[in-house]
Structures are given as C-alpha cells and as structure tokens.
Amino acid sequence: MSKLTLSKALNEGLRRALEADPKVMIMGEDVGKLGGVFRVTDGLQKDFGEHRVVDTPLAESGIIGTAIGLALRGYRPVCEIQFDGFVFPATDQIISQLAKMRYRSRGKISLPVVIRIPCGGGIGAVEHHSESPEAYFTHAAGLRVVACADAADAYSMIQLAIASDDPVIFFEPKRRYWDKGEVDTTAPLDSAQPLDRARVVLAGTDVTLLSYGPLVRTCVEAAMAVARERSVEVIDLRSLSPLDMATIGESVRRTGRCVVAHEAPVYSGLGAEIAARVTEACFYHLEAPVLRVGGFATPYPPSRLEEHYLPDLDRILDGVDRAFSY
C-alpha cells in the first residue's frame, strides 16, 4: 500500500500496462517529454522510448484516427485528449469508426483503444477546459464509457480499460488529480472490481445518491454532512455505458428514493438515462421521482461563475431534500 495522488496512480497504472504488454502504447499532445499537462504520463517516455510513448502532432482526429490504424495492426493505444473541450475534433473518428468497427466487421476486428480525457471544472480554468462531455459518448453503442473517482480505483481501472478489447472512453476528474489515496500496487488486476460494475461507496437506507468522477467525493461529503438525519447510500457508477443496473436497481428498490449528480448540463445528460431507466426498473418502489442535480442548460460559464454552475455539497443536499419532499 502506498499513498498516491490520483494522477500518480494513473501513472503507475499506465506503467504497469506498458510493462505487461509490449503492444501497449501511449499517444497524445505533450504526453512524452513533458509528461502531459497533468503529469499523468510523467517519465514514461524516458523509460519506454519514443516508439511507445508518442508526442503527436496537434490534431485530435489524427490521434484517434491513427490509434485506430495502430489497433488494426495489433497495438493497444492509450490516447490522451489534453482537455475535455478538445475531444470534439475527434468525434467523427470516435463515433463513426472506433465505436462501430467491431459491429461492422461482425466481430472480426477489435479496437482496444483507450481515450483518456481529463474532465470537469472547478479549477478556475479558461473556456473549453472544464467540460463534462460524457453524454456525447454514452449514446454511441460500441464504446465503453467509464469514469474514475479516486486514486485506488483509477489505478486498476486504467489497467482494466487497457486490457479491454472494447474501445474505452476514460474520464479522469481533473480537479481530483492531486487528491491522495491508498493504492495497493501489488494486488493482482483480476482482484479488481470489473470495469462495468458500479460500487457502493457508502451504504445507506433512505436515499440512493448516484454519481461518478469528480462529484463522488462531494456526494460522500454531502452524505456525511447529513448522516445524523438521513442515511444516504452513495454509489460511484464507474461505468457510464453500459450502466450497472443490477447494483443501481437493488439500491433504489431498497431506499425508494434516488438522486443523480453530475457536472454536465442536466438537459439531455447522462442523469436523464439513469432517471428514465431507474424509474422503469423501480417504478413501484419509488417514493419520489429520480431527481437530477447538475450543470445548467448553458455553456460552461467563465470561471468566476463556476461555483454557481457546479453542483456542490449544498446543491446536492438540496436535491436530496427535494427527494424527501414528495
């Protein structure tokens, strides 16, 4: 066990993957010599060489498009998109090519490409550096979309993502990069929780609070803050597509109330899918509608307004309270 930041845990996970399989590669803007703007790939080029850790030209479609070609050749590229807001030039390669290739080829082609995306706000950044674009990808069948929330999970999730034969969009909560946690780097990977399973972070009985990525910690803090009045079960979804409905449904059927929190705009966000699905699966158990706490139907605001835009402990608790007002 060692105490690592989330960033370092990812770094260690990537290192493990590079060591374990010579076909694993890392590619992206500034991932090599600089080690990435968040240092997630720090030192990897030095140790594994320029052929395996590739500083690419500045072109996101190029990164994903060539990664697809490398995967066709048997490689397992792990691509970094420098910030959430810069994934969009790669949308076509991701949605029309990466997601569909297995289906198109009737299973003859696997594209084990991982796309790492630092995501979310709360760091006082300029435009396009604080977005939460997960819902754009959860709608695309063929992609796995996952989000890590803490160091220990990040360490194993990144390795599981790389080991997966499916393309994986891997969201990293950038404002949690420097949060520390105990990471067992000696545990075998197959003891880790599978990539497509949600995780009950805090058991509870009165209401189910669902989240992922940066807000998991906020949700736990919120739950603790009201622990004396209410027993809040906090679930870290981990897998955003496909959703682990078994875990979610079991919880909501028990608690009868459900709140989903994410940073992305509520409108047409992932919370919508969760709410719709949970309602269908747990209709007779629900005491209140599934409520959503999230970003507003506006573009991400200038950073001096982000504290208002982002769900914080109070807004999450407000959502929980509303769930009890029915």
Add this chain to the structure above:
Amino acid sequence: MSKLTLSKALNEGLRRALEADPKVMIMGEDVGKLGGVFRVTDGLQKDFGEHRVVDTPLAESGIIGTAIGLALRGYRPVCEIQFDGFVFPATDQIISQLAKMRYRSRGKISLPVVIRIPCGGGIGAVEHHSESPEAYFTHAAGLRVVACADAADAYSMIQLAIASDDPVIFFEPKRRYWDKGEVDTTAPLDSAQPLDRARVVLAGTDVTLLSYGPLVRTCVEAAMAVARERSVEVIDLRSLSPLDMATIGESVRRTGRCVVAHEAPVYSGLGAEIAARVTEACFYHLEAPVLRVGGFATPYPPSRLEEHYLPDLDRILDGVDRAFSY
C-alpha cells in the same frame, strides 16, 4: 393550398426565405447544380446564383466553420449536411463554436446559422446514411434542435428556423421526403406555430404518445389502429431542445401515461430526457413509468435488419400496451 411533397415544401420554404432576405444563403455539398441529393434545394442556384447557393468543397467542418464566419459578417447561412452520419466531422465547430458564441460574447454576437440534416432510416441505405444523431446536439446549450414531420410544418418551420437569431439544427425525416401534404404557401409566417412549441397531432385521453420526425406518422397510424380500444394522444414534439414542457406536461397530467418513440438508440437518447423531465413534472399523475420505444444499443444495422431496428407500428403499440400493464 397545394399538395406538396415534404421535400418540395422545404424547397418552397427555402425559396421564400431567399426571396425575403438577401442575406440568406444556402451552402453544402451538391446543393447547387444538382439541387441536393434529395432535391431539397432544386432550382435554387439557378434562380439565386452561385453567390447565394454555394456548392462547397467536401468538408463538413469547413461548411459549418465558414458559415459561422459568414454569419459574423451578417449573413444567414443555411447549411446542408448531406446525410446524418456525416455531421460528425463538424461536431467541434457546432458544439464549441456555433452553440457558444452568443454566450461567450455576452450576447454581442448572433449566429443565425441553420444546419439541415436529412435523418433517420428505413430507406435501405448503406452505413452512415440512416442515423438519428439528435441527442448529440440536444445536450449542447445554445443550439435549437428541431425536427419537422410533414410537408405543411416543414414549409413554415424551415422559414422560422432561418428567421431565428439562434443557431438551429434542423432535422428532416428523409424517408418522408416524398410524402405529400397540403401546404398553404400564402399564409403569413407569423401565423405559423412557433418553432419551440410542440403540436398535438391527434387528441386523446388514455395515453400520451410523443414523437418527432419520421415516426410522427407511424405514431398516428398506430393510434388510429387501436382507436377503438384506446384513445391515444399523439404529440409531435417539433422542438427537441428546448422541449415544450407546457404542452407535454398538460397532456400527460391528463392521460397519466406516456410513451416516447424515436429511431435513435434508447440508451442516452432524447427519450431519456423526456422521460426524466415528464416524471419529475407529472410524478403524482403517472400510472406507469414513461416508456421508451426506440433503436437498440447497437450501431445502425445493415439495411436488411433495419425493419427490426426501427420502431414500427407494432413496436410502438407494444410500448403503449406495456404502459397499460402497470
């Protein structure tokens, strides 16, 4: 009144808009000399010239990016994306630029750009020619997303979209292009139903059936098929973002049951937003969860399977039946 196909109604609407405002332009691949692969822009270049109806290079990002520039210069470009599956190269320009410019500039910039997208399946086409990408755009604040369903509405909606100072993603149901309907081309535009309002197509009392685009007709047919047993209210949403919750909520509160049908995959699709929002707004009125009928969580299949993929009359009625099983 004249009987026009939906394609011709759009053509007439575009012609009106070109006549009414010299700043209106049409641009896209093959929209000029050829008149578009669906002939929606037929004859317009001949009548309005190459400066106003522009055959562009083959580059979707280029189409939207230059349309933004033209709009900054005071023009009102109406862009055609040839098929639904080819909008993705333009995602970055649409989501990071077009949608946000008004917000970024604190209202100083308007970008009255319309993006016409023939959408949906059912025509036996090859890959990428049958998709329903609306949910990728409804999540982006700043965009209006609308879909027309019949000739009369298409005629006025396209003009309203062009007159709007907001950017509009305008979906056209390609398999309905040759459906005919009565169109009153003499009616003044301001008598038309506003762009952001839903429309009750068929009044009913037992269940609310929501849809848009190509499935509106299927829904009406479904409702009529069971008219003797059930009174189904069919609503054409028209505006997918923002949703007209006033009209929808009023109906669902009356009927107590709601089914949403669209061609796009159910998972993370627009139906999710509708279900989540309707459930919150009408919780105490709902006898059953809002049910969704739509495409599966797979890529669009080869055309010989599309009859299974696309919701048809039977699958929609199956959804309606399920709503009564609660």
Add this chain to the structure above:
Amino acid sequence: MTETGLIQLLTPEGERVDNPAYPLDEAADIKGMYRDMVLVRRIDTEAIALQRHGELGLWASLLGQEAAQIGSGRALTPKDMAFPSYREHGVAWCRGLDPLRLLELFRGVSNGSWDPEEHKFHLYTIVIGDQTLHATGYAMGIQRDAAEDEAVIVYFGDGATSQGDVSEAFAWASVFNAPVVFFCQNNQWAISAPQDRQSRVPLYQRASGFGFPGVRVDGNDVLACHAVTRRALQAAREGQGPTLIEAYTYRMGAHTTTDDPTRYRLASDVEVWRLRDPIERVRSYLARSGQADSTFFAAIDAEANELGERIREGCRTLPDPAPLELFDHVYAGGSAILDDERERYAAYLESFEQTDTALEEAGL
C-alpha cells in the same frame, strides 16, 4: 487544370511510350492486368444490373477507373495492406476478395464481412477521408514492428482531399515518415462537384506542402499506374516515407446508382473520356504487339460471362441475417443493457410467432 506532367507508359491509342524514371517492370503481367480489368468491369456491370432489379440497395460503379485500381492493386505484395474507400472493387479483386463480399455490403446484408487481415484489405470506408488516418496509423505500426517488407496503400477520391482528416494524415505520415502511399483517384467528380471545387492546382501538388513527393499519373494507363505505385511502395518500404499518387482518371458512370449525372455534366465531356478507355488501350497494345490474339480475348470474355453468372446467382441467394444478429458483436466484453434489449426483443418476436401458431392451430 492542365494534364501536363502526367506519367504515361501507354497512350490512349495503345502505344508504348518510355519514361526513364518509370521503366516497365519486366515481370509485369500485362495480360493478367487486362484480364483483371475485364473481369472487374463485368462485376461492375452485373452489380448495376442487380441494383436495377432490386437485388442491391446501391452500387458505386468503378467504370473508367479499372486501370487505376488494377495497376495499383497489382503493385501490392501479399504483405502490403490496403485501405479502400467504397469504390475499390478492382483493388478488392486484386486482394483476392470474392466479389460477393462486396455485394453483401451494397445489398444491406452486412457492413463488410471479410477479414481485413486475411486479405490485407480493410473494410470499405464510406465516411469520406477517415481511412487515410487509419492507414497512416497502420503504417506507424509497421514501423514499430520494424517490418521492412511491408507498406500501406490508401485509396481516396479528389473530393476527399478537402477533408481535414486527409490533411492530418498527410501531416502525420510526413512527420513520422510512415510507409504509406496515398493513392488519390482523381475521377474529376465528387458527386456533382467538379475537381476545381476541391483545388485550384493539380492535387498531386498538395503533398509538397507537407514535405513529401507527389506524382500525377495517367489513371487510365494500367502500366503507368502499376509502375508508379510499385515505386512508391518500394520507397515506403525502404524508409523513404509517404508518396501521394494522383491517378488522373474519369468517373464514366453515375456517382452511384441513385445519382443522375445528366443534371450536372455534359454527355460530350464523358465522350472525350470514352476515347481514353483504360481497357481498350491495353487490348490494342496486346493485339498490336502480338502478345495476345483473339483466342485470348475470347477466353477472357467467356470467363467474364461465367463470373457474371456466378455473381447474379450468388447475389440472389445471399442469405439475410437472422433478426437477433442485430445484437451481436457490439462489445467484446458484453453488455447487460444490450443483453436485456436482446432478450426483450426475442420475447417480443416470439409473441408474434405464438400468435401465428395460435391462429394456425385455430385454423385461421
């Protein structure tokens, strides 16, 4: 746009001309190329007819582009990898793909059911330009494998050159010196857009701005296409990086079977190009130079007839996929969400069967 600088080894009249930079490969099997061209043209003719008869949803004709495709396709070694667009039926032929695999796609039975690695021929790519990056990435893989006897070729059209992805592929291939040949069939049309809507200078020049060589070849001259491609592939294998080949040709048919080219181009323009037919010139050359006689030509025509019949028959009997195949091959690792959808849909389908059986049993 001028046609100067066009590399040619065989004139439209079928006369051999020499080009010191591109000596004819002694081993080049000209008769074999002739045969290939005749056969793929037959595939094309049959497919168009099948589409007319409702057996295919669509067909993209290669008419007029046989030399570009067979010349370049024949220049590939079995180890080289090819990335097609959607019109490369001739290249598919050279890679040993059964034409029925292509018909499946245009019939809507599959989206490409061949094994790309087995044939060293990737799936057709319909989104314009996307495959150029895949090819470049694949070539970067070859570099990492230090596989010095392999190269990649990627096919795309004149229209595709405007797509950002194609330029990105040029930039990457150049920066990484990747062993990839960019083979642009400039058939002068992107549906209704003439070539000057994509560039105001000849397309092969695009490469120089990215720092690698571009060459323009007579795309209706199978020998020239073969020689130029062979050389570019060899350069790639030898570590000299990418080349852009612009095969200057003409789309003799409609863009696809749903297109009506009379709306945007003159029949007389097409006529000019009919005189440059890629098959005719080889035929004259072979006949005039005494390398082939009427027996040879007759044998090939007979072979084409047989092939045509096989295709007609084969196409009509291509089985439709079973409904539940809809749900296969989305995820390697499976998805509970999708399993649920499959199960529900299976039950739904079964409910009809049950109704049907019940009705039947009731004698209705």
Add this chain to the structure above:
Amino acid sequence: MTETGLIQLLTPEGERVDNPAYPLDEAADIKGMYRDMVLVRRIDTEAIALQRHGELGLWASLLGQEAAQIGSGRALTPKDMAFPSYREHGVAWCRGLDPLRLLELFRGVSNGSWDPEEHKFHLYTIVIGDQTLHATGYAMGIQRDAAEDEAVIVYFGDGATSQGDVSEAFAWASVFNAPVVFFCQNNQWAISAPQDRQSRVPLYQRASGFGFPGVRVDGNDVLACHAVTRRALQAAREGQGPTLIEAYTYRMGAHTTTDDPTRYRLASDVEVWRLRDPIERVRSYLARSGQADSTFFAAIDAEANELGERIREGCRTLPDPAPLELFDHVYAGGSAILDDERERYAAYLESFEQTDTALEEAGL
C-alpha cells in the same frame, strides 16, 4: 529546418537591409511600432505578475512575438477584420482594445466581452485552428458584399497547422479565392512539441500545395512583418486571394503561466533567441539612425509604467459577474427550460439569504 528565404528588413543588430520585393512603407511609423511593442510587452509582464498574485487564472505570454503582432497588426486598415487565437495581445492593442478586456478573460470574469465588430477584432479562440474557418467565411462574406477595401487576417500557431480545420480553411480560401491572410506565428513550440513535430518542411510551403503563395518572414523584425502583411492584405483586397505568412519567431516564455518549459527545452536555446529580441533591434535602429533619442525612449518607458499601473489597478477591481448572469445570452429567442432553471436557482440562492437574514435577526 533552415532559415533561408526569410524576409528581413532589419537585422538583429538593428541594421536596415533592403528587399526589393518589400520596400519599406514610407509612411511606416517605426517609432509608433516601437512604442506599441514596449507597451504590449509591459501588458504581458504585468499580466504574468497578476497571475502570480492570483488575480488571473492564467496568462498566455506573447514575449518574443511583439514584432510579429505589432508589425502585422499595424498593417491592418480600420476596415480589415482580424481573427486572433489566444496570444494576440499585441494585435488586440493595435485594434484599440483595452487590455483589461483581455484580462477579464484570463481572470475568468468573461469569455470575451468586447464587441468584435466595433474593434474589427474577433473573440479569442482557444480551440486550436477553429478560427481559420471563421476568418475564411468572413472573407467570403466580404466577397459577397463586394467590399473591395476590406480583407481579413487570421492568427494561429505552428501547432495549429496540423489541425484539419486549418487545412480545410486553406482549401476553401484557395478555391473561393477569398480575401484572407493566414498569419502563422511559428514560435517553434506547441507547448512542448517542437516545430518539427508539425512539419518536416518549413511551414510557409504548406500554402503552395493548396495553390496560393506562402512567405516566410523574420517574425522578430517588425518592419518586415509590417511590409509582408501589408502586401498580402493588399493582394487580398485586389482579388488575388489568400496568402500564408509564416512569421518565424520564438516563444521566449512559458506556453502559459502553468507551463514549465525547463522540462522540454534548454535554456541555452532560449538565449540564442534573446539576442534576436524584436524590441532591441528597433531601439538600436532608431537610436543609431538618429530617429529617436533618450528622451523618446524615456517617455515611452514612463508611458509603460503608467499603463502598468492602470492594468494592475484595473484588474484588481474588475467586478465579478452576478450569479444569475450565468443564465443570460444562451438563446436570442429564450428558452422555457432555461427560464425554469434560472427561477429555481434564484429561489435556491434566496433561501440562503433568507436563512442568513433569519439568523441575523435572531442575533446569531
């Protein structure tokens, strides 16, 4: 990458050299350019300091690029339109923009609150390359307006040249012969990526492949940048279409205030470029040629001090937007969905105020 072919009118030592193709504009206000450069460098210095003190979230320094920006910015007429990237503080200055408008952006108070048409200076664009298409479209608008005395200039970096959108802009501008000047500041770095990660040949050559002229200018020579830009703009206005200008310069500072360039480049490399400082050479030239004396220089330094103070003061007092401004300017036509969110959030905020008031009233 060589530096041959670089257009220069002033050597690093401050000596005037002649270039027959680019005669010095007699009216060129060299002293004014010197002043501009000194002042924008001061803006830059202050902004970096403000960021260090937590007053700005970030700053992208233009250090070393003053000549490229002032030279080109001064070549614009009031009617020309400029599309910046995110580092064009010098161009902003030339367009009469108050530097505080830029600080607002980096402070997180706005995403750009100036009126682009008023200043003929578009908002900063952070997504690399996107603005090149906007500029091209704008130029197409100028063509439609038949506004013969207007042209467009668009700024981007060496890194941006790899983005598909930039190539698409090149293709469109060329095909439509649009009056747009592509001004690439090759500062040799895209964060940590050196220029050879984007191209293996000089970037100005990119243009020729798209069919329009490209020129490389000494980006640290304000006179050359001015002359070359002026000529390109003039050509654009006269209907000669686009030009690509590569201003060869060097990013003297970090990429932004969060970057640590010591991780990827040598201090000694930076030193080489310090000797080519764009301001120093004009100062020597002005001094040596007797056009300016120490009074002049002192006056400008004093002006810079004043400007610095104004910026420090102004920045600290930039007001934060009110919380509910969050919901403004999303739609011109309004949105009931958003109105609902605004209302709910306003009520939510109010509930805190009520609690606060209640607590206060209770004397707590």
